Amino acid sequence: MIFREKIYSDYDRFAWFYNRYWGGEFSRPVLFVLGRLLLPEVPRGGRVLDLCCGTGQLAAGLIDLGLRVTGIDGSEEMLGYARANAPGADFRRADARNFNLPPVHHAAVSTFDSLNHVMRLPELARVFRNVRGALAAGGVFLFDLNMEEEFRNGGNDSLEIVEADHVCVVRSNYEPEARVKSYEITMFRLESGRWRRSDLTLLQKYYPEGEVRTALAEAGFGEVTSYDADREFGLTVSDGRRFFLARA
Numbered sequence: 001m002i003f004r005e006k007i008y009s010d011y012d013r014f015a016w017f018y019n020r021y022w023g024g025e026f027s028r029p030v031l032f033v034l035g036r037l038l039l040p041e042v043p044r045g046g047r048v049l050d051l052c053c054g055t056g057q058l059a060a061g062l063i064d065l066g067l068r069v070t071g072i073d074g075s076e077e078m079l080g081y082a083r084a085n086a087p088g089a090d091f092r093r094a095d096a097r098n099f100n101l102p103p104v105h106h107a108a109v110s111t112f113d114s115l116n117h118v119m120r121l122p123e124l125a126r127v128f129r130n131v132r133g134a135l136a137a138g139g140v141f142l143f144d145l146n147m148e149e150e151f152r153n154g155g156n157d158s159l160e161i162v163e164a165d166h167v168c169v170v171r172s173n174y175e176p177e178a179r180v181k182s183y184e185i186t187m188f189r190l191e192s193g194r195w196r197r198s199d200l201t202l203l204q205k206y207y208p209e210g211e212v213r214t215a216l217a218e219a220g221f222g223e224v225t226s227y228d229a230d231r232e233f234g235l236t237v238s239d240g241r242r243f244f245l246a247r248a
Contacts, residue, residue, distance in 0.1 A: 007095040008074035008117065011054075013198045015077035017168050017187060019055040021161065023081070026112050027057035029235045034062070034142065036233070037245050038107055041140045042067060046106035049134055050089070051096055051127075051143075052114030056082025059089040062109075072099055096127045101134035108135060110143040113241065116204035119180070121211055128219035128246075135248040141221065142245050144229065148179060148206040149240030165190040179206040212244060221246040 011018065042048065044066050050059045053071030055078050062069050069089040073079050079091050092099075096110070096118065108131045118124045131141050161168040167188040174181045183202040188195050209226060216224050227233065229241035 007093065007098075009076065010117075010200065010202060011073075011075040012077040013187070013200050014185060014202075015055065015075060015081060016189070017161075017166075018078065019081040019085075021168075022112070023055035023057040023085075026237060027061055029233075029237070030058060030111050030144075031061045033229070033233050033235065033243060034109065037227070037243065038109065038140065038142050039065065042106045047104055047136075049101065049105045049108040049131070051108055051110040051131065052112075052117075053082055053089075053091065054078050054112065054114070056085040056089065056091070058109070058111060059091075060086035063088045070101070070105070072096065096130065097123050098126075099130050099134075101130075103134060103136050103139075105134050106136055106139050108139070108141045108143075110141075113144060113146040113204065113238070115143055116146050116206070117202070119203060119205045121207065121215065124207065124212075125215040125218060128215050128221065132220045132248055137248065139248045140245060141248070142243060144241050144243045145207065145212065146181075146204060146238055147209065147240040147242050180204070181206070209242070216244070216246045221248060223247045 045068065047068045048062055050069055050071040053059055053073045056071060059069045059071045059082065063086060071082055071089050071091040072094050074095050076093055079093055082091050115124065115127060118127055157172055159170040169186045171184045172181055181204045185200040187198045213224050224244060224246045227243045229235040229243055
């Protein structure tokens with residue numbers, strides 16, 4: 001299988017809105033989950049890889065807990081906010097499918113359904129192999145995915161944010177045969193007295209849990225445990241979210 005060296009940067013145009021409305025809102029409840037599942041596995045001062053780190057609010061929370069954080073994201077615009085939000089972290093621009101780091105990290109995390117943007121199972125398996133290669137012996141990988149239950153519980157939804165100087169409209173659609181959800185995003189910002197419009201389509205792929213577990217095993221992970229985000233942690237950002245904890 002040949003993979004093109006392409007960096008996923010689709011979030012560049014969305015970075016301002018993500019930083020303002022999503023990054024902090026999601027990182028707070030996720031830090032609670034990390035406290036339950038990840039922190040008991042990581043020594044004080046341990047190294048954590050934040051894969052698809054976005055605008056860095058989660059990295060900032062991990063640093064506050066005494067951890068050393070390396071953040072990877074494909075969007076330079078997102079990383080610009082991340083460096084401001086978490087100046088103590090080491091942020092690098094790279095694609096989750098193609099990065100290579102030494103095996104010095106005690107743990108890796110990837111949250112807010114970032115890995116649903118990986119649209120093909122062989123590429124997701126490659127992400128898992130890259131993470132496994134960055135983990136020290138006995139390290140753990142904690143990530144979440146939106147599962148197909150999200151669609152069955154009302155996955156075709158919309159969101160409108162309307163303020164005096166910015167507007168964001170998000171509309172979604174699900175194709176069940178392909179297990180692909182699309183988000184059509186239209187954004188307006190008032191800049192220097194003029195309105196600027198940006199449009200973006202984001203895609204997410206739903207993977208059955210069995211496929212995820214098989215890909216993790218093939219990447220060299222051993223024990224894998226999954227958790228329903230709502231039922232077990234009260235995290236209701238989406239109805240079908242599951243966390244996976246995999247041990248190297």
